[in-house]
Amino acid sequence: MSHELLDHNSRATAVGLSARALRKNRFGIVLFCISQGVPYYLLTNVRYMLAGGEKPANLNIWMGGLLPALLLLVGIVPIVMARSSLHQHKPARAQTQLALTLLLCLSALITLLLPLWYHSFDGMSRFGEIDLTCLGVASFYACISFLVVFGVWIRIGKRLITAENPWSLEAATWVFSFNAVAWTYLFFILDVL
Amino acid sequence: MSSHVTDLGSSQLAEHRRRMLPPLVRGLLWAAIGFLVFNTLVSQILDRQPFDPFITRPSVAIGWAAALIGWLLGVGGWEVIVRPYFGYPVEWDVPNDWRRYFMFSTDHKVVGLQYIFSTAGSFFVAGFAAMLMRLELMHAKLWVFSNPGSYLATVGIHGTVMMFSVGTVALVGGFGNYFIPMMIGANSSAFPRLSGLSQWLLPAGVATVVLSPLLGLWDTGWRGYAPLSGQDPSGIVFYYLGVFALTTSSLMVSINLTATILFKRAPGLTWNRLPMYAWGILAVSLLNIIWLPEIQMTFVLALLNNIVPFPLFAEVGTPLTYMEAFWLFGHPEVYIIVVPAFALWQEIIPVMGQKTLFARQWGVLGLVFVMLFSGLVWAHHMFTNMRNSEMLPFSFFTEMISIPTGFAYLVVLGTLWRAKLRLTAPTLLVLMSMFNFLIGGITGVLLADPVVNLQTHDTFFVIAHFHYTIIGAMIFTWLAVAYYWMPRLSGRMYNEKLAILGAIWVFVGFNGAFGQMFFLGLRGMNRWAAAYPVYLQSMNFSVSMFAFLLGLGFLFNLLHIAWMWNRGKPAKKNPWGAQTLEWQTEAQPGEKNFHPLPRVETGFYDYAADGPSRKDE
Structure with missing residues (x-):
């Protein structure tokens, strides 16, 4: 046990935050993610209460569905790799990897906004209202993710985030991954199950 | 000068301060600019509507979001x-003077006091709305408000501000942040930055709710029921946005x-030693x-639905x-409001009795189980919409929640037993709070029974019940801790006789007003009605008189505290002989609490050598 503690401490010291401060920050971001998971739980209930299991025949499973989910999930890979690059003292590479995440996030945002704009279902219909609401919520969180990662991208460029102080990048990874997983979950509830 | 968040030298800071508008003024200016720009953009360019109105529902929502961001950046979020x-x-x-309370701060003591001032201000705004309501209800027909809609909007503003910026906040954001x-x-x-940011959302939210009638009177009350709210004018948009903030x-x-x-x-502050608060x-x-x-x-x-x-x-x-x-x-919200009050009873009584807290672990279990059960009782608010068989589990859990609530009582009663209690204003207010919550709790058990619930649904009986639990328990405890911690907050002591007079004053006013409301409800007085049958007028008149007495009582307590804050006798460092750590430091806002950090070696509630907590050490 003492060996584990020592190992954890030395790793935390290497990243510029004490082990306790790092745990505190992680705990804070986990609380944030838990709190933001609740609206998705509510939307799940509202979807079944308002529209039952209804799925219209002309449902396009790709746009505003699987495509943004895939783009966001794939976007997790480069942001995790960016963290690794930063640990290896390669900020330029980390920035490139984050740019890829940003591109994927932007593409996901477009594939969410397009069906929101040219909605195929009447907003006054049972499925239409909940579909548009979910797309709106997902677009909002995708915007937040984009802004958070974009901020980190700028900060790495200014060398404000380094191998010794990578917490902001880790926090952005949490936020981005939460959004990707939450939308994938909502997509399954809305369009698949 | 305390510049605990700065990288600049003092001359640069002085130059910066000369350049900058006062943060509050700048926040208002940026909010106004944000609103005008984005509201105009939406209403005049992106989403023009027939007859070209300058303010539309979508434009006001987007404009509000821009105003909120401008406000938060303007008060200091930018820097x-x-x-x-x-x-x-x-x-x-x-x-390091009064101006620090009107700008963004990361000092938990400043943020705590900002919250305390904001919630006190909100309390009197919402209280003023209550006085208008009671003035209206002195007569059976409309005579103060010009139409029922404006009465209902006043009820809505009263409920919303009381619930979301007083009840939910006062003991958590206010005293919690400070202590x-x-x-x-x-x-x-x-x-700390999250804490500083959170405080400035509060005045923005209150202002949004209070200004909502400018966009049209909304009549759904603090519940904002949809789809009813879809029929409301645009003021309801500001209600939802204000509550969001x-x-x-x-x-x-x-x-x-x-x-x-x-x-x-x-170091050393284990879970077994953690303060009850x-x-x-x-x-x-x-x-x-x-x-x-x-x-x-x-x-x-x-x-x-609305935009x-x-x-x-x-x-x-x-x-x-x-x-x-x-x-x-909505139902966990009740416990969000009263659970800190339960904890504060258990904080104050051992100190005032100088007696070991009785069965501390059961007190902790009570708080935790009230928290857990509070999520299982919501549907007792909806018995009129349910089948008999569906009511049973919610009736059962609502009655069950009285058991862990009872732990909080028994812990305090056990501590009171044979204690040499000092009958100070905080003690008195805690005892009054316990009495009030007992009435609220017993009537809550009655309302958990579908037979009673269906008969009294949407009557003043229900209003009396929840005011006993919320004002009766939480607001009285709020006053108790205001007096209890005043020496620590201001370094000065209040006047004991005036404080006791203030406590008795609000107790009489409160019980006179809300105690009668039980009977008023049983006689058929409905909620959400500005006009009512004439046979209820004399009792309503009497309730209003006690309500005005209560309002004046709260004002008296506020003036007393405000006066003594500056003019009271200097207080001793630890006038109550408490053992918790906030009394072990004299740090004021802008100063470090502890240097070096303390090491905790015993529990805080052990006033006897054979106390139960002592054995845990």
Whole structure:
């Protein structure tokens, strides 16, 4: 046990935050993610209460569905790799990897906004209202993710985030991954199950 | 000058201060610019509507969001959060005088006091609305308000401000922010910038709700029921947006205080030694973290009905879905309000009796189980919409929750037993609070029974019940801690005789007003009605008289505290002989609490050598 503690401490010291401060920050971001998971739980209930299991025949499973989910999930890979690059003292590479995440996030945002704009279902219909609401919520969180990662991208460029102080990048990874997983979950509830 | 968040020298700071408008003025200016730009953009360019109105529902929602961002940046978010985030030096000078309370601060003591001032202001705004309501109800027909809609909008503003910016906030954002870091032996909260930001959402939210009638009177009350709210004028949009700001503020406070309690405790402060108030804040924070986002999403859905518009909750049967979603939050909200009060009873009574806290572990269990059960009782608010068989589990759990609530009582009663109690104003107010909650609790058990519930639904009986639990328990405890911690907050002591007079004054006013409301409800007085049958007028007149007495009583207490804050006799460092850590430091806002950090070696509630806590050490 003492060996584990020592190992954890030395790793935390290497990243510029004490082990306790790092745990505190992680705990804070986990609380944030838990709190933001609740609206998705509510939307799940509202979807079944308002529209039952209804799925219209002309449902396009790709746009505003699987495509943004895939783009966001794939976007997790480069942001995790960016963290690794930063640990290896390669900020330029980390920035490139984050740019890829940003591109994927932007593409996901477009594939969410397009069906929101040219909605195929009447907003006054049972499925239409909940579909548009979910797309709106997902677009909002995708915007937040984009802004958070974009901020980190700028900060790495200014060398404000380094191998010794990578917490902001880790926090952005949490936020981005939460959004990707939450939308994938909502997509399954809305369009698949 | 205290410049605890700055990277600049004093001459540069002085130059910066000369250049800058006062933060509050700048916040208002940026908010106004944000609103005008984005409202105009939406209403005149992106989403023009017939007859070309300057303010539309979508434009006002977008304009409000821009105004909120402008406000938060203007009061200091720009210098303290945004610029440093991008590597620019922190240029934020916090003067060591009254001005620090009117600007962004990361000092938990300043943030705590800002919250206390904001919630006190909100309390009197909402209280003024209550006085207008009682003035109207002195006569059976409309005579103060020109139409029932304006009466209902006043009821809505009263309820919303009381629930979301007083009840949810006063004991958590206010005293919690100030005292929790001190009580656990820390110098700061876990996320100071988050804490500073959360405070400035509160005045923005209150202003939004109070100004909502400018856009049209809304008549749904604090529940904002959809699809009814879809028929309201645009004021309802500001209701939902205002509550969004208020609940976001409380959510941030809860995340911050939970992390503070878990990660900033002084060495030696084990879970067995954690102050009761910290346990209460922990329980209520977990409730906030789960249920506030839930109500936010519910209100977003109702907001979309008004600004897109959608027909959410309008189909046959689905209004019930909104009610379910609302009360899923609505009942835990009651415990969000009173759980810190339970904890504070257990904080104050051992000190005033100088007696070991009785069965401390059961007190902690009570707080935790009230928190857990509070999520299982929501549907007792909806018995009129349910089959008999569906009522049973909610009736059962509502009665069950009285058991862990009883733990809080028994712990205090056990501590009172044979204690040499000092009958100070805080003691008296705690005892009054316990009495009031007992009445609220017993009538709550009655209302948990469907037979009584269906008979008294939407009558003044229900109003009396929840005011006994909320004002009776929480507001009286709020006053108790205001007197209890006043020597620590201001360094001065209040006048004991005036404080006791103030306590008796509000107790008489409160019980005279709300005690009669039980009978008024049983005689058939309905809620949400500005006009009522004439046979109820004399009793309503009497209730109003006691309500005015209560209002004056609160004003008397406020004036007394405000006067003594500056003119009271200097207080001793620890006038009550308390053992908790906030009394072990004399740090004022802008100063470190502890240097070096304390090491905790015993519990805080052991006043006897053979006390139960002592055996745990």
